[in-house]
Amino acid sequence: MAVETLGSRSPAKVSPWNDPVVRGWVFQIVVVGLVGLLAWFLVSNTVENLQRQKIASGFHYLEREAGFEIGDTMIAYSPASTYARAILVGLLNTLKVAVLGIFLSTILGTLIGVGRLSPNWLLAKVCEGYVEMFRNVPLLLWLFLIYKVISEAFPGPRQAIDVLSTFFLSNRGLYFPVPLASPVHAWMGLALLAGIAATVVMKRWARKRQDATGQPFPVIWAGFGLVLGLPLLVWLLGGAPHQMSWPELKGFNFEGGTVIQPEFTALLVGLVLYTSAFVAEIVRSGILALNKGQSEAAMAIGLSRAQVMRLVLLPQALRIIVPPMTSQYLNITKNSSLAIAIGYPDLVASVNVTINQTGQAIENILIIMAAYLSVSLSISAFMNWYNKRIALRER
Amino acid sequence: MTDMPVGERRQLAPPAVDTGAFGWVRKNLFSSWGNGLTTIVLALAFGWLLSWFLHWALFTATFSAATGAECRGGGACWALIREKYRYIFFGSFPYEQHWRPLFAVIAMLAMLILSSDRRMWNKRLLLIWGVGSFVTFLLMFGQIHIPLGLILFVALAVGGLGMILRGTLGTAAEVNGWRALAAIGAVGLVLRLFGVLPSWSLAIAPLSYVETGLWGGLPVTLILATYGLLFAFPFGILLALGRRSNLPLIKGLCVGFIELIRGVPLISLLIMASVMLPLFLPSGTTIDKFLRAQVAVILFAGAYIAEVIRGGLQSLPKGQFEAADAMGLNYPQKTLLIILPQALRVVIPPLINTFIGFFKDTSLVLIIGIFDFLNTANQALVDPNWAGFPGEVYLFAAFVYFCFCFSMSRYSKHLEIELNKGTRR
Numbered sequence: 001m002a003v004e005t006l007g008s009r010s011p012a013k014v015s016p017w018n019d020p021v022v023r024g025w026v027f028q029i030v031v032v033g034l035v036g037l038l039a040w041f042l043v044s045n046t047v048e049n050l051q052r053q054k055i056a057s058g059f060h061y062l063e064r065e066a067g068f069e070i071g072d073t074m075i076a077y078s079p080a081s082t083y084a085r086a087i088l089v090g091l092l093n094t095l096k097v098a099v100l101g102i103f104l105s106t107i108l109g110t111l112i113g114v115g116r117l118s119p120n121w122l123l124a125k126v127c128e129g130y131v132e133m134f135r136n137v138p139l140l141l142w143l144f145l146i147y148k149v150i151s152e153a154f155p156g157p158r159q160a161i162d163v164l165s166t167f168f169l170s171n172r173g174l175y176f177p178v179p180l181a182s183p184v185h186a187w188m189g190l191a192l193l194a195g196i197a198a199t200v201v202m203k204r205w206a207r208k209r210q211d212a213t214g215q216p217f218p219v220i221w222a223g224f225g226l227v228l229g230l231p232l233l234v235w236l237l238g239g240a241p242h243q244m245s246w247p248e249l250k251g252f253n254f255e256g257g258t259v260i261q262p263e264f265t266a267l268l269v270g271l272v273l274y275t276s277a278f279v280a281e282i283v284r285s286g287i288l289a290l291n292k293g294q295s296e297a298a299m300a301i302g303l304s305r306a307q308v309m310r311l312v313l314l315p316q317a318l319r320i321i322v323p324p325m326t327s328q329y330l331n332i333t334k335n336s337s338l339a340i341a342i343g344y345p346d347l348v349a350s351v352n353v354t355i356n357q358t359g360q361a362i363e364n365i366l367i368i369m370a371a372y373l374s375v376s377l378s379i380s381a382f383m384n385w386y387n388k389r390i391a392l393r394e395r
Numbered sequence: 396m397t398d399m400p401v402g403e404r405r406q407l408a409p410p411a412v413d414t415g416a417f418g419w420v421r422k423n424l425f426s427s428w429g430n431g432l433t434t435i436v437l438a439l440a441f442g443w444l445l446s447w448f449l450h451w452a453l454f455t456a457t458f459s460a461a462t463g464a465e466c467r468g469g470g471a472c473w474a475l476i477r478e479k480y481r482y483i484f485f486g487s488f489p490y491e492q493h494w495r496p497l498f499a500v501i502a503m504l505a506m507l508i509l510s511s512d513r514r515m516w517n518k519r520l521l522l523i524w525g526v527g528s529f530v531t532f533l534l535m536f537g538q539i540h541i542p543l544g545l546i547l548f549v550a551l552a553v554g555g556l557g558m559i560l561r562g563t564l565g566t567a568a569e570v571n572g573w574r575a576l577a578a579i580g581a582v583g584l585v586l587r588l589f590g591v592l593p594s595w596s597l598a599i600a601p602l603s604y605v606e607t608g609l610w611g612g613l614p615v616t617l618i619l620a621t622y623g624l625l626f627a628f629p630f631g632i633l634l635a636l637g638r639r640s641n642l643p644l645i646k647g648l649c650v651g652f653i654e655l656i657r658g659v660p661l662i663s664l665l666i667m668a669s670v671m672l673p674l675f676l677p678s679g680t681t682i683d684k685f686l687r688a689q690v691a692v693i694l695f696a697g698a699y700i701a702e703v704i705r706g707g708l709q710s711l712p713k714g715q716f717e718a719a720d721a722m723g724l725n726y727p728q729k730t731l732l733i734i735l736p737q738a739l740r741v742v743i744p745p746l747i748n749t750f751i752g753f754f755k756d757t758s759l760v761l762i763i764g765i766f767d768f769l770n771t772a773n774q775a776l777v778d779p780n781w782a783g784f785p786g787e788v789y790l791f792a793a794f795v796y797f798c799f800c801f802s803m804s805r806y807s808k809h810l811e812i813e814l815n816k817g818t819r820r
Contacts, residue, residue, distance in 0.1 A: 027645075028642045028644040028645055032644050035648060042675040045675055045678075048677075049674045049678055119426060120423065120424065120426075122424060122433070122438060123433055123434075133797070136751075136796065136801045136804065137755070137793045137797055137800070138758040139755070140758045141769055141789060141796065144769075144785070145793070148785035148786070149785070334659070338759070348660070348662055348663060348666070352666060355670060361671050365666065365670075368659065369658075369659050373655070376658040376659075
């Protein structure tokens with residue numbers, strides 16, 4: 001504090017009571033002491049209450065059998081699995097929704113944000129209406145609305161909407177065939193990674209060439225070809241295994257194939273629609289913050305409107321956009337916990353069932369907090385790294 | 396843009412009409428082929444959507460029916476809203492007493508609207524909120540018991556604050572007045588603590604008592620959001636000041652708290668408040684579920700508000716702090732009289748946006764079983780007589796939320812322009 005400058009002028013004459021350093025430490029010790037007292041009060045009560053309710057603390061319950069079903073699992077899980085595995089399944093579902101949500105809402109939000117700046121009055125107004133509509137109503141309400149509409153408006157599995165006998169749309173979700181597991185798939189995955197790596201290398205090469213000769217190279221189309229083409233080539237070389245698992249109506253529901261569940265759809269669609277309204281505002285204000293001369297100069301050298309946006313405005317706006325975007329990404333991750341309200345088994349939902357079954361409230365809450373904090377910190381660390389990478393290097 | 400090639404000279408055609416309605420349409424809707432195509436496609440899509448919506452919501456809708464079974468006309472069943480609107484707005488509050496939550500909502504809206512007028516931003520605001528809050532809670536509870544301890548505590552707090560702020564500025568008589576008030580409070584509290592003073596409480600009980608478990612609907616949403624923010628505000632200021640302080644322990648505590656709260660979802664805090672808070676307290680004490688949710692909202696809001704206020708504190712030039720020190724003001728005086736008035740002025744618009752966020756986020760309390768506006772709307776769907784019309788109820792609820800949030804966001808935008816008038820170049 002600036003008081004120190006007054007005090008340090010003549011330290012010899014100051015009585016301890018008026019010495020800001022002493023005062024500061026006294027104040028800090030008092031505050032920390034009070035906080036510690038509060039903590040001690042809470043902890044001692046908790047210990048007493050736990051003893052009275054005969055709840056053993058500790059994480060041993062994690063190894064016990066969970067005994068509850070989970071509707072959507074990315075890894076092998078059955079009610080006989082442990083609580084630890086149930087919570088892991090929930091965490092993976094949270095991450096799945098968060099990653100897809102971040103990806104999709106960035107795309108949709110950017111399109112809408114750019115659309116709001118369109119010279120076309122109607123398009124700008126439609127985008128503005130979209131933003132206002134989604135921003136001003138709670139996310140939870142959108143989730144309920146989407147979920148209820150899906151489960152009420154679509155027919156039951158027996159009357160499922162049949163698209164080419166391949167896709168079956170009912171209130172149990174969208175069923176569609178998947179290829180039966182085959183060793184070729186692992187190689188296709190490798191080919192996909194190789195394609196992505198090759199695209200990155202090609203992009204660097206193309207940039208170097210453009211810097212040297214001025215010749216642009218169609219990186220997007222070539223990259224598309226590499227990313228899709230390499231796995232396809234591997235598939236053909238591997239003997240083109242085309243055995244599929246087809247969904248079939250058995251009893252009251254479909255069997256075989258795979259399914260996108262209505263809970264997942266509602267959660268993802270709701271999150272993406274809601275968050276993209278915020279993303280759109282961030283993108284729009286990022287572009288508006290740029291000097292008008294930038295777009296005028298770009299148009300003056302003969303770029304088309306799309307090129308002006310893609311090559312000149314968006315790369316510069318990105319620097320303004322990234323920090324607020326990071327907090328939107330964190331919001332998506334945290335908001336995915338609303339899954340519990342529509343019955344999608346995410347982390348909070350799994351842990352909540354665990355709390356109700358075991359009574360281990362404190363340990364479970366600690367798990368939730370640790371999981372979200374580490375996910376949040378990883379996202380912010382990544383975005384900070386990215387922000388630094390794209391920051392303007394001033395000379 | 397015109398497509399005229401640079402450097403080419405030819406006779407220009409006379410300009411097309413670019414004024415009036417025709418010119419506007421040409422410029423904004425059909426300025427190029429792509430643009431025109433976009434306009435036509437969008438207009439068709441929008442027109443189709445609008446006609447479908449009007450058909451559903453108006454032309455084939457049922458506006459009055461005794462049960463849901465009579466609503467099979469194919470369109471919307473607004474009769475459901477007509478039947479259930481009182482439940483949706485006021486929840487399980489005793490039916491014949493619904494005027495109470497109604498007037499409580501009106502009182503809260505009046506407080507909010509009066510506070511939005513800049514001419515009220517002075518001591519009158521305290522009066523408005525004091526009276527308004529008293530009326531609101533008196534109407535909701537029906538009876539209010541103010542314990543003697545609380546009255547003494549308020550006397551101590553007000554007196555202490557007066558002593559700190561006016562200690563070196565006020566006249567001797569005024570300072571003595573504050574000292575006397577604080578002394579009465581302190582002595583009374585000590586006596587009360589040792590049992591010398593009786594556990595008397597001031598009872599104001601003109602109406603029948605309604606417990607918080609029966610509260611529901613709009614008043615619950617408004618109370619959770621408004622009082623959540625009101626109590627979170629001073630808490631957030633303290634956290635922000637703590638985060639900016641250069642006392643390492645204080646700073647560490649505040650940073651830890653803010654980052655912890657901001658890193659986890661509100662739901663986990665609500666679940667914590669509902670399952671863990673009872674464990675934290677001495678056995679035998681029970682806290683009302685509503686209060687638990689309110690505490691969770693306050694803690695959550697405090698961390699977010701702290702970050703908003705920190706932005707305001709950082710925007711102040713260093714000279715303000717130094718000048719206040721040079722005047723010989725102590726830390727509370729410097730903070731409350733010089734720094735905060737300027738810092739808060741900057742952050743009013745983002746604070747309103749934060750409030751909009753909380754207003755929406757209070758809907759999450761339905762997960763721990765509190766009947767806020769969204770939850771009562773949800774419960775209205777459970778009635779088997781009216782099964783099958785979720786869209787109508789949710790659209791209605793969405794409309795109400797939209798009215799609140801949209802007007803607040805417009806106000807915030809307006810205020811931003813108003814407050815920046817002095818600094819705009």
